Each structure stands twice: as structure tokens, then as C-alpha cells.
Amino acid sequence: MxxxxxxxxxxxxxxxxxxxxxxxxxxxxxxxxxxxxxxxxxxxxxxxxxxxxxxxxxxxxxxxxxxxxxxxxxxxxxxxxxxxxxxxxxxxxxxxxxxxxxxxxxxxxxxxxxxxxxxxxxxxxxxxxxxxxxxxxxxxxxxxxxxxxxxxxxxxxxxxxxxxxxxxxxxxxxxxxxxxxxxxxxxxxxxxxxxxxxxxxxxxxxxxxxxxxxxxxxxxxxxxxxxxxxxxxxxxxxxxxxxxxxxxxxxxxxxxxxxxxxxxxxxxxxxxxxxxxxxxxxxxxxxxxxxxxxxxxxxxxxxxxxxxxxxxxxxxxxxxxxxxxxxxxxxxxxxxxxxxxxxGKLIIDSEIGSKENLEISKEIVKQSVTLVRNEDDLLEKIKDSKVFLIFPKDVALVKVEENQEGISEIERILNERKIPVESFYVSSKPTEAEIDEISKKLNTFDGIVLVCTLNAHMIPEWKKLLHVLKVIKPFETLLVALRNPYDCKMNGVRNSIALYNYSKASQSAFITMVIDGEKFMGKLPVRS
The missing domain is CATH 3.20.20.300 (Glycoside hydrolase, family 3, N-terminal domain)
Structure with a gap:
């Protein structure tokens, strides 16, 4: 009415x-x-x-x-x-x-x-x-x-x-x-x-x-x-x-x-x-x-x-x-x-990005990070290991998204915390040449591999890259799902964490919690 x-x-x-x-x-x-x-x-x-x-x-x-x-x-x-x-x-x-x-x-x-x-x-x-x-x-x-x-x-x-x-x-x-x-x-x-x-x-x-x-x-x-x-x-x-x-x-x-x-x-x-x-x-x-x-x-x-x-x-x-x-x-x-x-209420004054608001967001992000598999206890080893980081160059997969480019927040924080890191940025659909180069580099790499995926469960090129990692570094690879968490339960994935998005805040929360040994509190809200 x-x-x-x-x-x-x-x-x-x-x-x-x-x-x-x-x-x-x-x-x-x-x-x-x-x-x-x-x-x-x-x-x-x-x-x-x-x-x-x-x-x-x-x-x-x-x-x-x-x-x-x-x-x-x-x-x-x-x-x-x-x-x-x-x-x-x-x-x-x-x-x-x-x-x-x-x-x-x-x-x-x-x-x-x-x-x-x-x-x-x-x-x-x-x-x-x-x-x-x-x-x-x-x-x-x-x-x-x-x-x-x-x-x-x-x-x-x-x-x-x-x-x-x-x-x-x-x-x-x-x-x-x-x-x-x-x-x-x-x-x-x-x-x-x-x-x-x-x-x-x-x-x-x-x-x-x-x-x-x-x-x-x-x-x-x-x-x-x-x-x-x-x-x-x-x-x-x-x-x-x-x-x-x-x-x-x-x-x-x-x-x-x-x-x-x-x-x-x-x-x-x-x-x-x-x-x-x-x-x-x-x-x-x-x-x-x-x-x-x-x-x-x-x-x-x-x-x-x-x-x-x-x-x-x-x-x-x-x-x-x-x-x-x-x-x-x-x-x-x-x-x-x-x-x-x-x-006539067109503007209602309020502070943007206040300390209180940022704390609310930060706490929600921390509570969301979800440890799905940890069969090889890699989380405890990262801060004392060399890290090989595989990260997508472009993170937007569909038209409704906003793209983010540049160095990943994970790499930035690893460098800041003095943890040796070698990075390799791949296409949103990794190419044969990229997969081959990663394979060559990992054959002589001694450390932990962090592979940050974008819907690998439904993209053949990502599946191929993960298969290569499973062959070369089966017990040293930690999958970090930057988008759909279904990546975390793919066949052959022994260690995985779901972030649900690729924002700097989520990346920061994840890698900081790993380095500081904090417990992950998130629970998967999907069954698959």
C-alpha cells in the first residue's frame, strides 16, 4: 500500500x-x-x-x-x-x-x-x-x-x-x-x-x-x-x-x-x-x-x-x-x-574507511580463511623455507569483476618478512610455455611451492599445471584458492587453503597468519 x-x-x-x-x-x-x-x-x-x-x-x-x-x-x-x-x-x-x-x-x-x-x-x-x-x-x-x-x-x-x-x-x-x-x-x-x-x-x-x-x-x-x-x-x-x-x-x-x-x-x-x-x-x-x-x-x-x-x-x-x-x-x-x-536525504554524513570499519573488515577476512587440507604440515614449514610462488597475472575471469594487477600481496609480505621467495606469474589460463618453464625451475628448487589458483577445477590449463606440480613436488605444494574453494578438493591436492577472493586483504590475512602460526577459523560453506 x-x-x-x-x-x-x-x-x-x-x-x-x-x-x-x-x-x-x-x-x-x-x-x-x-x-x-x-x-x-x-x-x-x-x-x-x-x-x-x-x-x-x-x-x-x-x-x-x-x-x-x-x-x-x-x-x-x-x-x-x-x-x-x-x-x-x-x-x-x-x-x-x-x-x-x-x-x-x-x-x-x-x-x-x-x-x-x-x-x-x-x-x-x-x-x-x-x-x-x-x-x-x-x-x-x-x-x-x-x-x-x-x-x-x-x-x-x-x-x-x-x-x-x-x-x-x-x-x-x-x-x-x-x-x-x-x-x-x-x-x-x-x-x-x-x-x-x-x-x-x-x-x-x-x-x-x-x-x-x-x-x-x-x-x-x-x-x-x-x-x-x-x-x-x-x-x-x-x-x-x-x-x-x-x-x-x-x-x-x-x-x-x-x-x-x-x-x-x-x-x-x-x-x-x-x-x-x-x-x-x-x-x-x-x-x-x-x-x-x-x-x-x-x-x-x-x-x-x-x-x-x-x-x-x-x-x-x-x-x-x-x-x-x-x-x-x-x-x-x-x-x-x-x-x-x-x-531530501541525499547525503548522510559518515566517515569513510574509518579505523573501526577497517577493523571490522579485517576481522571478517581473518575469520574466513579456511584450511581445507594439510596432509604434509606445510603451514608450519613455510616461515623456515624457501618459497616458490605461482600467481596469476590477471585475476578477473568474468565481465562483472574488476581486475587487479601488479605484484601479489603474498609476495610483498614474504619479502617484508625476509622469507626467500621466487615468483612466477602465469596467465589466467596458464600456457604450455609457462608450464614448461615452471617445470624446469622446480626441478632444481628446494622449498615449498605456493600455487594460487583461479577456478582450476573448471579450467583445463590450470588442471595441467597442477598435474605437473603433483608429479614434481607432490608433498611440497600448497594450493591457495583465490576464488572458488572447489580447487581445494581436486584429486591429488594434499594441502590447500581457501581465500574465496584475491583481494590484498585476503592475501595479507592468509600469509600473515601462516608466518605467525595463527589458527585458521574458516569452515567451507559448500559441500563439493
Whole structure:
């Protein structure tokens, strides 16, 4: 039930202004571009999403969001993907948190609450008010390329507990949350950024596994839910129709059966899972008719404008019923009201990267590091040995991630602590030449091998490198999983530790704990 203020606002708006509220767009640059100014001033755009391309630092973000808000009659939602871990848009000096699976590895759901609250306070300090998180996909397919450590667990009840705490923290900090990716793509073997995956689960399995966290979060009052560009054989009404365009998924299931009364916001309609078949602007009106309340187009200005003009014409000629439009606007404005935007709360002062916030993050990271196998007691030997470090040159594997380059934090700390280290940086998919050179070097190396992997369990080139290490140094190799923990249980791996992400904080916590002889507290939140 919308408030009287929201209903009165809807009555006062033109159809063009209403359509602006059901669009969310991205743009290039760290200052308001001419294109985003046109979208806000001329097309009444009501929602903006920022990416790393828009971000330099706190002062710049605050100036950017303030300038954008000044262009708008109705306050804008300013959204960002701040999941933590491998999807972190706000980096140093903001407090950087480990991702979902690392948080679940701590065994303490309160850590998810602290993460959400701290993120929210720092976001509001720079004018950001909507976190497109948490990911509530149940990752029960180890080969999933797009989710993995972005998920809390392969157990739907664990996912729900941590996600609920995270959202509670966001709400306390007056930031809206968004559960994604409905109805769950933890069992997907393809990346929707590139192509449309297919999930061939039965309806019974979807209800028990994938949909369970969404049901609970709807009951908890989640602000928004993001459908995914995935085809579900048990749900979607026609073959190769993704959830984003499915009336059965968004209207029949989410709105009617699950009684969700918040904002249904699409994922970017310019992802390969859509654009391999449709242009983003064509997908926009189809998605709106299917039940979406907000349509996301992140990149192409011409497609953004075309989506606006098409929607305007469809409303004008009755192809989009005015009540459908009013209902979507009602959901959007209610979310804005809930987080104080309609009261003018655009900036809420808070310290960014405070000592207290950094301590919270540091402690969560330490609690997450998980010793999986230690058959040869290598941890006790590292500080008195030579170390051969194998580390990836590039750590981003999918489009949603931010890459990090340069010397690894593990190597830096080993050098700082005067432990002899020889490093070898390999490609994200190690080449034959790299594997051969490593093999030659290790034949004459006397010490411990630290091999830091990136989803080795699903990449043939990594499997080949690990096989070589198993042959040459079977009892002297410690595998450090920088991403999915499934690497830790591969055949032939005798010693392994899961970090769940490649951040400097996680690397630092791991190697410092090893050198100082501290006990690892993390527990694997997945069974595989």
C-alpha cells in the first residue's frame, strides 16, 4: 500500500515523467556526461547506476551524485554493485569487504549484517543509496562461471540467513537492497553476460533450492528483486525466453504467487544473454509488459533514448496500460520514500574507511580463511623455507569483476618478512610455455611451492599445471584458492587453503597468519 504522498506525486506527474521513473541508465565518465544530462533533463530519468568507469574516489563520487541530483525534479536512486569480494565498485579508501562465500565461511551471520551496515553508511556519505546486492543464488553447481564465490553457500538456508542479515544492515544504514538473480542462477553452467544460460531444474527443485531465499527475503521486506537473463524450462512460457522477459516468472510467480510488492529491476538489457537475440531497447518494452518495474540499459545512449521513446509511444497508444505504468512508478517511488529520498536525504554524513570499519573488515577476512587440507604440515614449514610462488597475472575471469594487477600481496609480505621467495606469474589460463618453464625451475628448487589458483577445477590449463606440480613436488605444494574453494578438493591436492577472493586483504590475512602460526577459523560453506 503506497503512502498518500506517493499517490499524490503520481497524480501530479506526466506520462513522460512516469516513464523516467521506470528506467535506470549508466553512462561513461567521472563527471556528468552530456548524454546523462539529456536523459535526466529531457527524458526525466529517475535512476542512475554507477560502475568503476564512473568512480575515482569519495570526493569525486559525492560531487558527481550531487550534480546529477541537481538536474532532477524527483530525487534519483543512485545505484552501484557493491557486493564485496570480486564485485567491488567502491575500492580504497572505502572499506573493502570479502564476498558472500567468504562471509559465510566465518560461520557468523552477524558478519553479513556488519558488512551491509558499513557499506550502507559509506555509500550514503557519497550520495549512493541503492546497493544492487545481495546475490542470493544457491551455488550448487561448482562449474558455474558467473556466480561461485558471489554466493553464500550451496545450502539455501545458509544463503537466506546471511542475506537477511546483510539486508538488515543496509536498511539500518538507509540504503535499499536488491536480491538477485531471480529465480536463481546458482545451477547455471554459462555466464549470462555473454550468452543466455539454460537451467533445466524441475519446479520442485526450484521451489526447494533456488526460490527458497527469495521467498524468505520477500517476507522480510526486500526492496527490489532482479530477474536474470536465464531460460528456465520449468517456468518460462516459451523456449529460450529468459526470466527477464517472462510474464510467468515476473508477474505470475513473483508478483502473484510470492506477493512481492517491491521493485522488479532488470539486469542490464545490453548483456549477451539478451543482445544475442534482441536489442536492449526492444527487450525493455517486452520486459515491462512481462512485469518488470524498472528497465536497466547501462551503455548505449541511442538504445537508452530509443527505449524511452518506444515506451512513450506505447503508453500514448494504449499498448501499455496506464495502470501498469502507475503500478511500476508506485513501486519505485515507495522505495525512494523508504530510504528518505523524498524527504531530501541525499547525503548522510559518515566517515569513510574509518579505523573501526577497517577493523571490522579485517576481522571478517581473518575469520574466513579456511584450511581445507594439510596432509604434509606445510603451514608450519613455510616461515623456515624457501618459497616458490605461482600467481596469476590477471585475476578477473568474468565481465562483472574488476581486475587487479601488479605484484601479489603474498609476495610483498614474504619479502617484508625476509622469507626467500621466487615468483612466477602465469596467465589466467596458464600456457604450455609457462608450464614448461615452471617445470624446469622446480626441478632444481628446494622449498615449498605456493600455487594460487583461479577456478582450476573448471579450467583445463590450470588442471595441467597442477598435474605437473603433483608429479614434481607432490608433498611440497600448497594450493591457495583465490576464488572458488572447489580447487581445494581436486584429486591429488594434499594441502590447500581457501581465500574465496584475491583481494590484498585476503592475501595479507592468509600469509600473515601462516608466518605467525595463527589458527585458521574458516569452515567451507559448500559441500563439493
Amino acid at each position: 503506497a503512502s498518500e504522498r506517493v499517490e499524490n506525486l503520481i497524480k501530479s506527474m506526466s506520462n513522460e515523467e512516469k516513464i523516467g521513473q521506470v528506467m535506470i541508465c549508466g553512462f561513461d565518465g567521472t563527471r556528468p556526461s552530456d548524454q546523462i544530462k539529456i536523459l535526466i533533463r529531457d527524458y526525466h530519468l529517475g535512476n542512475v547506476v554507477l560502475f568503476r568507469r564512473n568512480i575515482e574516489g569519495p570526493y569525486q563520487i559525492k560531487k558527481l551524485t550531487t550534480e546529477l541530483q541537481q538536474l532532477s525534479k524527483i530525487p534519483l536512486t543512485m545505484a552501484v554493485d557493491q557486493e564485496g569480494g570480486i564485485v567491488t565498485r567502491l575500492t580504497d579508501p572505502f572499506t573493502i569487504f570479502p564476498g558472500n562465500m567468504a562471509t559465510a565461511a566465518t560461520g557468523d551471520p552477524h558478519n553479513a549484517y556488519l558488512t551491509g551496515l558499513t557499506m550502507a553508511k559509506e555509500m550514503r556519505a557519497v550520495g549512493l543509496n541503492w546497493n544492487l546486492a545481495p546475490v542470493v543464488d544457491v551455488n550448487d553447481l561448482p562449474e558455474n562461471p558467473g556466480i561461485g564465490v558471489r554466493s553464500y553457500s550451496d545450502d539455501p538456508k545458509v544463503v537466506t540467513r546471511y542475506a537477511s542479515e546483510f539486508v538488515m544492515g543496509l536498511h539500518e544504514g538507509q540504503v535499499a537492497g536488491c536480491a538477485k538473480h531471480f529465480p536463481g542462477k546458482g545451477h547455471s553452467a554459462k555466464d549470462a553476460h555473454l550468452e543466455m544460460p539454460v537451467v533445466d531444474r524441475t519446479m520442485d527443485d526450484l521451489m526447494k533450492i533456488d526460490l527458497f531465499p527469495f521467498h524468505e527475503l520477500v517476507r522480510d521486506g526486500i526492496d527490489a528483486i532482479m530477474p536474470t537473463h536465464v531460460y528456465y524450462t520449468a517456468l518460462c512460457e516459451s523456449e529460450n525466453l529468459p526470466a527477464t522477459l517472462s510474464h510467468s516468472v515476473m508477474s505470475d510467480l513473483l508478483k502473484e504467487e510470492m506477493n512481492f510488492d517491491g521493485v522488479i529491476v532488470t539486469d542490464d538489457l545490453e548483456m549477451g544473454g539478451i543482445t544475442n537475440n534482441l536489442k536492449g531497447s526492444d527487450a525493455a518494452w517486452r520486459s515491462f509488459l512481462a512485469g518488470a518495474d524498472m528497465l536497466m540499459i547501462c551503455h548505449t545512449f541511442d538504445e537508452q533514448v530509443k527505449a524511452f521513446t518506444t515506451l512513450i509511444q506505447m503508453v500514448k497508444f494504449g499498448e501499455i496500460p496506464i495502470e501498469r505504468l502507475n503500478d511500476a512508478v508506485r513501486h519505485v517511488l515507495t522505495m525512494k520514500e523508504k530510504i528518505g529520498l523524498l524527504d
